Amino acid sequence: MGREIVIGLVGKPSSGKSTTLNSLTDANAKVGAFPFTTIDPNKATGYLEIECACKRFKKEDKCKPNYGYCRNGKRGVPIMLLDVAGLVPNAHLGRGLGNKFLSDLTEADCLIHIVDASGSTDAEGKATRGYDPLNDIEWLQNEIFQWILGNLKEKWGSVKRRHIATKSTTLETLRQQLGGYVANKQLIANALDLIPNLPPLQDWDDEMLEKVVWAFMEIKFPTVLSLNKMDHPDADKNVSKIILKYPKSKAILTSSITEVFLRKLASQNFIKYDPGTEFVDTKEDLPDDPNLRDLDEKLANRIENIRDLVLYRFGSTGVVQLLQAAADLLQLIPVYPVRNINNFTGGNGDQVFRDCILVKKGTPVINVARKIMGDVTIAHIETIGGIKVSEEDTVDKNKNDILSFKLVPGSRT
Ligand SMILES: Nc1nc2c(ncn2[C@@H]2O[C@H](COP(=O)(O)OP(=O)(O)OP(=O)(O)O)[C@@H](O)[C@H]2O)c(=O)[nH]1
Ligand SMILES: [Mg+2]
Numbered sequence: 001m002g003r004e005i006v007i008g009l010v011g012k013p014s015s016g017k018s019t020t021l022n023s024l025t026d027a028n029a030k031v032g033a034f035p036f037t038t039i040d041p042n043k044a045t046g047y048l049e050i051e052c053a054c055k056r057f058k059k060e061d062k063c064k065p066n067y068g069y070c071r072n073g074k075r076g077v078p079i080m081l082l083d084v085a086g087l088v089p090n091a092h093l094g095r096g097l098g099n100k101f102l103s104d105l106t107e108a109d110c111l112i113h114i115v116d117a118s119g120s121t122d123a124e125g126k127a128t129r130g131y132d133p134l135n136d137i138e139w140l141q142n143e144i145f146q147w148i149l150g151n152l153k154e155k156w157g158s159v160k161r162r163h164i165a166t167k168s169t170t171l172e173t174l175r176q177q178l179g180g181y182v183a184n185k186q187l188i189a190n191a192l193d194l195i196p197n198l199p200p201l202q203d204w205d206d207e208m209l210e211k212v213v214w215a216f217m218e219i220k221f222p223t224v225l226s227l228n229k230m231d232h233p234d235a236d237k238n239v240s241k242i243i244l245k246y247p248k249s250k251a252i253l254t255s256s257i258t259e260v261f262l263r264k265l266a267s268q269n270f271i272k273y274d275p276g277t278e279f280v281d282t283k284e285d286l287p288d289d290p291n292l293r294d295l296d297e298k299l300a301n302r303i304e305n306i307r308d309l310v311l312y313r314f315g316s317t318g319v320v321q322l323l324q325a326a327a328d329l330l331q332l333i334p335v336y337p338v339r340n341i342n343n344f345t346g347g348n349g350d351q352v353f354r355d356c357i358l359v360k361k362g363t364p365v366i367n368v369a370r371k372i373m374g375d376v377t378i379a380h381i382e383t384i385g386g387i388k389v390s391e392e393d394t395v396d397k398n399k400n401d402i403l404s405f406k407l408v409p410g411s412r413t
Helices: 017-024 098-107 134-154 156-165 170-181 185-193 206-220 235-245 256-267 297-314 319-329 365-373
Strands: 006-010 042-051 069-071 074-083 110-116 223-228 250-253 332-337 357-360 378-383 387-389 402-407
Touching (some): 006 098, 017 074, 017 110, 017 319, 110 319, 134 156, 134 206, 134 235, 185 206, 250 319, 357 365, 365 402
Parallel strands (some): 006 074, 110 223
Antiparallel strands (some): 042 074, 378 402
């Protein structure tokens, strides 16, 4: 089986990383008003909402995922989320939980930077008022940069000598040095492609090495900004500032604490809530719904506040969109392996599209096969209509995304 896609949640202490994790998963990560509540990384499965293939073929009533869910063609596909300890300025020198935190990040394919947009915590996560969160975006990027740069520079002299002695290519040498960040050759090649007229590695000066590290970060850690704590009255002005300063960054306004609260109320049958939307219904709205419980005045007021401060103003709590933004950044495509390419079932029964995995756009179908089937001998691969697909053909949106792998008899061990 291939590696799973992992989305890392990063940010300073108390920005709301664990709350965001909890809002997107069934996890129960410890949340606290004090910095460094989280020390060991929490991993949990979130659900990326996509339009399921069952809708394309009008088979919604037969869609029963093995993992995740599908409701009327809206499918939640499992995706791994990683919540790490808070990062503070100079973490790369070992401050806070420093390098440990940074190493926990290596397996992430992209990052969600949780920014406390309310300005109610300082750079170290301690309670304050009027802090400018604009600072956090810059120093956090810089910490990751300094960490990678520092690791490279530490042994650069000998790396360069060996590079020359073994007559390696720039790509080969960098692959050895950066492979530890869970980066394959293709990823490193893509990073190097970002630098026009790249000189050979033995001629790099400090400035060129820095350029290479920035390029590597851009490809290894594409980042979505989560401007969190939007329910706070000071958040608005900070958000405008951040968006003005970083117009090219993908930024999503979130209130993860609100999402956690709404999901909890929904599970206790106090409200009907469709995550990712602005729709919350209470017994007052749906008096005929036998499952809904009555609210006391305090709870009713809180819900009214949430509607006014978050849902009607921003359209939702933002967390579902946050995951979608990260998936877009990674260009993830849902791929459905099926046994029977004609009716999309798993071979027996009439339930369709039982499995779905997320792969990057442009992945060759043979890599998808390896990821799903492991080390078996594939005779050929088919897509919709039973049409044969060549092994190098790639996956794209609505193209080669429904696949059936035909094995050479007896090849499965
Ligand atoms: N107002 C508001 N508070 C929030 C929101 N999200 C989190 N908080 C609060 O912020 C504090 C820190 O939340 P955590 O989720 O523990 O933060 P963290 O980033 O995981 O912190 P560390 O584990 O210490 O790095 C808690 O008191 C949360 O209740 C939000 O959307 N709005
Ligand atoms: Mg935490």
